[in-house]
Each structure stands twice: as structure tokens, then as C-alpha cells.
Amino acid sequence: MRTLFKFHGGVHPPTNKTQSTRTPIAQAAIPSKLVVALHQHVGNIAKPIVEVGQRVLKGQMIGRPDGRVSSAVHAPTSGIVTAIDMQLIAHASGLPDLCITIEPDGKDEWIARETRDFRTVSHTDLRHLLRDAGVVGLGGAVFPSDLKLYAKQKLKTLVINGAECEPYITCDDMLMRERPADILKGISILRELLHAETVAIGIEDNKPEAVESMRKAVQDGGYEGVDVAAVPTVYPGGGAKQLIRVLTGVEVPAGVRSTDLGVQCFNVATAYSAWRAVELGEPLISRIVTITGNVERPQNFETLIGTPVNELVAQAGLLPDTNGYIMGGPMMGLHLPSDKVGITKAANCIIVSSEKIFPPAPPALPCIRCTRCADACPAELQPQDLYWFARSKNFGKAQEFHLFDCIECGACGYVCPSHIPLVQYFRYSKSEIWMRERESQAATAARERHEFQQYRIEREKQEKAERLAQKEREAAAAKAAAAMTATPVATEATGDDTLQIRINAAVERAKEQAAQSASTATEPPKE
């Protein structure tokens, strides 16, 4: 039995998970069109490699990873590419981004899939496979998984995150209940790549079925050193840093990679899709999405990436008094700008909201500095101070108080008796600081380019002057050389004689010319 540790703070919001776990995972129907965003991972946007009008097969790569930190995007079903343009995506800004629209042909025709045993593939090839299959962290952070699979030294513990601490979300729970053996196969791949000694699977104790199912699969598969731990239910116990702390006791400091401390963390769904990508040759083209909230039949759907939210929600039975859609959980999720945006790899849950489920927040009152937020903060920050600095735009001070350690879990705002939207202030401060950093980098680059331009102009001037001087010197040298060659001729001949001869010859020529010109002038033209 593993010794469990505790992290600071945390809250206990109502979990609301039972609604969507009553029925097994359903296969969502292929929608009328798929809007696949090219930027659904951390890093550079994928480069489109298909053309409008082209027929694509299920699993065909349509966006190539661009640069090191990037991931591939694939066609979720076979069909025709009808557009590559800017469309609204599931992003907090509500701004459009580049998307590929595919009209499915209903045949669901796969590309050639290569099945393989991961033990026969080299580690480098495995990482390339994962990158080209577009496998990213499915817990919500969507960080390219291949980049997390480099180990400088042997890893002590591989933490597998099945905590799923946010209210309403049950996609990982259902995945662990229904497909535990496949998850474990995926974990073996990750474990192999990281040379991990032990594996700790953390599942919150409000999911006893998932814990049971995973334990059974570990036993049936005969896995050594894999430990399924039921961790206490407390939000945000599913945060990577928090779960690592609970399972291993290691506290990951700011700016340090957890691999350097011998720990790495992956979500269960990521492990599952890593297995599909490597052993079945199926890229990440679908994920399990919880549809819950204001619907008739809350349920989990195996959904193709790019399925428009409205078509997906309709399959769960949309109720009439809907007033919006939240992607993710109620604590950290974002309000979708439209119900037509496509499902992305980050979309673990769509909560259909209504006034009854999420009544409008009561108006904010002034901060009374009760420090309840500090008691709840899992990152052990002082949100009441950070709030003050953010409000007064004192960003330097906010950074001194470790603003960037904030994981934006929203526990502070949840306990605030004055209902201050604290996380909004922290997000604002962070993005403002990032923007200023970008600006100062741009200014430095511009300064360097300007200085180089001035240096270049100066250098060109100098080179020109040098060339001119060189020419003059050459001319002078040529003159001197001519003089040098002229004098020996003069000395060789017998002095005055040659000079006289030359003068006479010149006079002779002049006379001849004069005579000629005179004759042409005097003679009348013959006609």
C-alpha cells in the first residue's frame, strides 16, 4: 500500500458526476461536417497539407507539426475538404483561428494502418510515432506528449492521472471502467520510454468502480510495480503538481521539470491514445467527451475531433432553457463563443448551462482580507495580495509574489465570501506580463537591427572611400610607371636627335592635315 501525502488547501465543490455515469460510453454519430482546428495543442500551429476539394481518408494527416513544440492534426473520418479558413474555435478569446472543414462521405474509410508491438520499435521511432499521431495531453493541457518522454536518468515514479477532480467531468472515469486493459498497455509504452521503476495510478476515491476495474486489470495483466491508489477527493487533486505531491511526496518547485526530480505525469486518456497510436497505428482522431448539465440524457460520447458542439449535444437531448456551453469543468472551463465550434483534443467535457444550474454570480464586494483564499490555494500563494497587485497593475510585485505558480484552479474565487473573480485578475496579469515581455523583445530586436543598419551604412561608406583611394593610388602608380617607361626610351636614343625627329614628324602631320582640309574647303563640289 502506498503512503499518501497531502497538499495545501483545496476545496470540496459538489461533484455532480453521477448524472453522466449511468450509461456506458456511446459512439457519437458522424456529424454533417467536421471543423478541425489546426491549433489544438500547446506550441506552433500545425501547417495544413491538404487542399480544398481533396478527398481525405480517416486518419490521414491534414496538418503537419511545425517546429519542435507542435503536433500533427488528422482527418477524423473520410470525406472531402470543403474549406481551409478562419473559423471560431474553442478559445477563451472568442477569436477565429485556422480550421479545416471536412464534409464526411459516410464511408469512414481508414488509411492503411500498421499494427506493431511497441517493444520492437526504437525509442526515437516511438516518439516520432506519437508526434506524427498527434498525441497530446488529454487532461486539458494538450501539451505534445512526445516532448515529455525524454528521460535523462531513470525515472523513479511514473504518475498516471485518473483523479479527474473537476466537478461534472466523467470521461476518464468511464474510460477506466470500460477500457482498463488498453490504458495499461499505453502505460507500458510510456513506462518503457521513461525507464520508470514504478507506476502510480492516482484515482480519486469518489470513483470506486474505476479503482476496482483498474486494479483488476493490473492483476489480470500481471503488471509488476503498477500501483492503483485511491486518493482523497479534494479539488484540485487532479492537478499534475498536486497529484505528484499526493502520490510521491515530491514537491515540484517553480521552473523545475518534474522529470529532473524523477517523476512524470500523464493522463489516463493520453496513455490510452498512445497505445492506439503505437500498436494500432490509429492517430488521435477521437476522444471521450462528457455531455452533461442541461440535457435530457447526460452521457459520455466517443466523439470525432471537429464534431460541432451543437450536433454532439443534440444526441444527449438538449433542454430548452439553455443559455450557453462550457468546455471543461465549472471551475476552470471556458464559455464557448458559439455552439458551432468543433470539439478539440482539449474538450473533456461540455456542460450545457442554464440559469438553474449556474445562477448568475452575486455581485462582487470589496475584499475584506479574510485570507480564506490563501487557505484554499493549492499552490500556497497569497491570492489576496496578488489580487491587490493585479488591480493596481503592479505586475512586478505580482511576479515577486509568484504569480506564475498560480494554476488558475479557481479555488480562491470559490471560497471568496466577497465573490471576487480572483482568477480573472490573475489571468489578466499573466497575459499582460507576457505581452510586455513580447514587446520588449521586439524592441530589443528592432534596436539591434537599427544599430546593425547604421553600422552597415558606415561600413559601406568606408569601403567606397577605400575603393576610391585605391583607384587614385592605382592611377598615380600607372602614371609613375608610364613616366618610368618613357624616360628609358629617351635616354636610349641619342638625346636631342630623337626629340627633333618627333617634333618634325608632328609638324609634318599638321601640315598635311591643314593641306587636306584646305583642299576640301576650296574645291567646289563636282556636280
Add this chain to the structure above:
Amino acid sequence: MFTALLVMSAIAIALGTVLGFSAIKFKVEGNPLIDQVDAVLPQTQCGQCGFPGCRPYATAIAEGQADINLCPPGGEDGIRKLAELLGKEFKPFGEGAQPKPKSVALIDENTCIGCTLCLQACPVDAICGAAKQMHTIIAAECTGCELCLAPCPVDCISMIPIQTNTQTWKWEYPVFPIAAQ
């Protein structure tokens, strides 16, 4: 009394030597304030301040020969930072020197005759082209200084305001109603 005089002058000479030596040894090249002011300026090199670039303007500010409110690309934030750095009062922009939205230049490639005049005007070498060849702007390096607009004989350069996208977007300052008492 004579000893006292001798001692005092010896001390004076010794200290004088030390001071004189350190003045040579630890001499600060240039005015460090210029660098500090230059770091605050946005480096667009646009010359809207009336000086031929950010560095000359920084020099003029450091020497007290120019006002701190002459740099529209720096915005009011820039003036505030300069005021703080120099211990001066904030001064709003004068008439006709209001900041414009950030933009980049765009060359209409159908009209461009390849005269290279804009090439020579660009302070950050952000235009790519050659004589009688079409020119184009390297948008990532363009500071939006507008110095290429005037020399163009066919007026084929226009300024395009930069649009926010999902990567450059930032969260707004939270505004929400406070409960009335």
C-alpha cells in the same frame, strides 16, 4: 604646527592620487542615463519625436533638451515610465501627436516598380528587394515607423493595423458591477 600641516597635506596628496587614479580607472563611458531612457523607448526608429531615431531622442532627453511626451508609439505608458525614471511630472501628448494603433507596412506588389527608395528609408532593414525587382516587407521585423511611405514614388505602401489573433490575444482587465449598498 608644522607637523600638522605636513600630515594634512600628505593626506590630501594621498587621497587626491587615489581619487585621480580611480577617475581614470573607473571612468564610465558615455552617459548611463541614455541607455536607461533608450531601454524605455519602443525602438520604432520612426523619428516622430523630431530626432533621427530612438537613441538620439534618448540622448536629448538625458541631456534635458527634449520633452518626455514626444514619442507616440510608446503610448502614455511610455511617458509614465520616462517620468518615473527621470523624476518628472507626467505630461500628456501634445496636439497631433496621438498614438495610433500598431501597424505594419504592406507593399502593393502589383504597383511596386522596384526603385529601392523605401529600402534605403527603412531603419531596421525590414524590406527585402533589389533594383527593378519587386519589394516586400518582412512583417515580423517591421516596426510600423511609416518612414517608407513618403519616399515611395508610386504610393504603393499602406499601413495595415495589426489584428489580434488567438496567440497575441490577452485577457481584459476584469470589470464587473460592485453591489450597491
